Amino acid sequence: MSALPDPGATRAVLIGTSRYDHLEPLPAVSNNLTALAAALAEPSSWGLPPEHCVTLSNPTTAEMTMAAVRAAAEQARDTVLVYFAGHGLVDPEHDLYLAMPQSRQQQVETGLPYRWLRQALLTGRAERCVVILDCCYSGRALGSMGGPADLADQASVEGTFLLAAAAETRPALAPPGEPFTAFTGELLDTLQMGIPHGPELLEFGALYRHMRISLAANGRPAPQARDRNTGAQLALGRNPAYLPATGSAPPADKNHASERSWPSPSGIRTVKGFFKALSDVRVTSGLTHQMVSQRSGGRVSAGTVSRLLNRETLPKTWQTTAAYLSACGVPDTQVAAWQAVWMRLLTETTIEAADRPIVPRPSQKHTTLLERLAGRVSRRNDRS
CATH class of the missing domain: 3.40.50.1460 (Rossmann fold)
Known part of the structure; x- marks a missing residue:
């Protein structure tokens, strides 16, 4: 494949x-x-x-x-x-x-x-x-x-x-x-x-x-x-020259949609790859952002589609992504596979964030004090 x-x-x-x-x-x-x-x-x-x-x-x-x-x-x-x-x-x-x-x-x-x-x-x-x-x-x-x-x-x-x-x-x-x-x-x-x-x-x-x-x-x-x-x-x-066998119109039902060569979520390893493949789904569907919104029955707007595909971090909930995939025509079995990948990546990013050391930020009081001390040292150096 x-x-x-x-x-x-x-x-x-x-x-x-x-x-x-x-x-x-x-x-x-x-x-x-x-x-x-x-x-x-x-x-x-x-x-x-x-x-x-x-x-x-x-x-x-x-x-x-x-x-x-x-x-x-x-x-x-x-x-x-x-x-x-x-x-x-x-x-x-x-x-x-x-x-x-x-x-x-x-x-x-x-x-x-x-x-x-x-x-x-x-x-x-x-x-x-x-x-x-x-x-x-x-x-x-x-x-x-x-x-x-x-x-x-x-x-x-x-x-x-x-x-x-x-x-x-x-x-x-x-x-x-x-x-x-x-x-x-x-x-x-x-x-x-x-x-x-x-x-x-x-x-x-x-x-x-x-x-x-x-x-x-x-x-x-x-x-x-x-x-x-x-x-x-x-x-x-x-392939910019690719023409589907059924013509340029997007599939009208799930039976025909299943015949498309949808991007597989099985090869996704990173968050960047998740959104790249998610964007490829819309390209494969042949739908515009507005058409995806219409086929979702109003569950996602065209603006929501655009924001979803341009995110850099995973959404914390699954509903919007599921509605987007279904509106594009992705079969339900593949939508479930996408959800499994989303859950895995969400778990991995959460663990990575928890493992990062927390660097304490100085309070405003300490920051002001440090700035004053730095200013005094600078003035002394100027006088000398």
């Missing part, structure tokens, strides 16, 4: 090298990083807060890069994504290493061995890993980013969906004059335009198949992919 990750329990590290001392520059890589970070923050995608998406542009050392990857792999409980764009190089033993600004051909110590990233992901806490590689493997000139055909096999990680740029030595993978590299540009276009006649969610398996056809049709190298476990079912965003 396809699903979007919980943004509160998900981390991303975007790495890109556009400037090199000994290799051809790849200026489009800088645009790749900026645009992909913005895409991951969109509510229609993962909705990642800025602190959950680290961007490393032209990192100077492998240690700096690995520190960010290890932190993300340790902090993420749902999904961790690692993206690299730049030159990819192959050492004499045919192992992949990612080029840093000072990297040289055939000198793995000047770059970042991919096996280091792989090991960090394997030892992290995240249940799912995504690796996206948009890189050259032979260090050829700008516009020709190629390499050995078995590179995707080298880069695969258990529990991961790996999406890699084409292995063949082909021109126009980083076309001069274009804002993005061909591979990442196609990925960004798909997120923005969607896949016609595609699934409701842009799961990685569907993304790979669409990009492979689209890039090949434009005379550009086709990407590679490797899927371990259920990585292909993880979604990168909603």
Whole structure:
């Protein structure tokens, strides 16, 4: 079953090298990083807060890069994504290493061995890993980013969906004059335009198949992919081109509503993820805030719907959320599952609040006294 990750329990590290001392520059890589970070923050995608998406542009050392990857792999409980764009190089033993600004051909110590990233992901806490590689493997000139055909096999990680740029030595993978590299540009276009006649969610398996056809049709190298476990079912965003089989009208009754692919509450781990999924319910329903209010029979107003979806803390009572879910058309059995998640999160946040140490605030009397003493010390220092 396809699903979007919980943004509160998900981390991303975007790495890109556009400037090199000994290799051809790849200026489009800088645009790749900026645009992909913005895409991951969109509510229609993962909705990642800025602190959950680290961007490393032209990192100077492998240690700096690995520190960010290890932190993300340790902090993420749902999904961790690692993206690299730049030159990819192959050492004499045919192992992949990612080029840093000072990297040289055939000198793995000047770059970042991919096996280091792989090991960090394997030892992290995240249940799912995504690796996206948009890189050259032979260090050829700008516009020709190629390499050995078995590179995707080298880069695969258990529990991961790996999406890699084409292995063949082909021109126009980083076309001069274009804002993005061909591979990442196609990925960004798909997120923005969607896949016609595609699934409701842009799961990685569907993304790979669409990009492979689209890039090949434009005379550009086709990407590679490797899927371990259920990585292909993880979604990168909603499909803007999706049209329900029954048309654009929202379902009129619960029987038809149960046929929709409702966001599952089973993958929710954080309060942020709860509200992200709750918002996705309305998008799936095809209803506006006003329509949700009308279908609730007046139990929730349009303003209440808006306030509910923009909260940062859990509501203390369940009635409004239940009315919202039912009005959207969510089946009763799933509403019960949502309530169980709400109760779990409410219990967890209550316990966390109780465990926080209470820092006593000074009384107004003590605060005034401290201010007077500080003023006296300041005047004495001025006189001296």
